[in-house]
Amino acid sequence: MNDYLIIGKIIGAHGVRGELKVFPLTDDARRFLKLHDCFICDENLGKLQAAETISSRLDKDTVLVKLKDYDDRTVAETLRGSFIAVSRSNAVRLPKNRFFIADLVGLSVTDDERGSLGTVCDCYETGANYILEVKRSGKNQNLLIPFIRTVCYEVNLDDGIMKCRLPEGLFELYE
DSSP states (O other): OOSEEEEEEEEEEETTTTEEEEEEOSSOGGGGGGOOEEEEEOTTSOSOEEEEEEEEEEETTEEEEEETTOOSHHHHHTTTTOEEEEEGGGSOOOOTTOOOHHHHTTOEEEETTTEEEEEEEEEEEOSSSEEEEEEOTTOSSOEEEEEOTTTEEEEETTTTEEEEOOOTTHHHHTO
16 A cells, blocks of 8 residues: 555646646545645656645635645646645545545456456546456456445455456456
């Protein structure tokens, strides 16, 4: 498990005073309103640079974030394409049986009938539920599995395993 979690992508500057326009990569954009210490990084959590949030406010489907020492639009614009991360210790607390997407990526997926299916390589939100993309070894097409309790019935982060029961016909769609 990584010590940091990405919570947003900087998509540009807002105004002339250095506010950042951030696309939230979290279920609840309001978590930015309580954000104080954060990190600016690349998409692989590389080049971590500590930052302090002065203010945040919601703006339609984005968040406007003001960081200490970023006082003009030109400086803020240099962060376009970067990400905002928080340390895991500062992340929101999740209820039981809820997981950070970053923790699901890399899990080995096994099906009760078919055995090993592959490794979770991505996760997509569809509105109704999340879909896990599973990279299958030796196959060109990845498997898409609904991340719902009736399908993915056990997630063991310590052992790096997810157990599932695929709905009838789903596996055959990808063969």
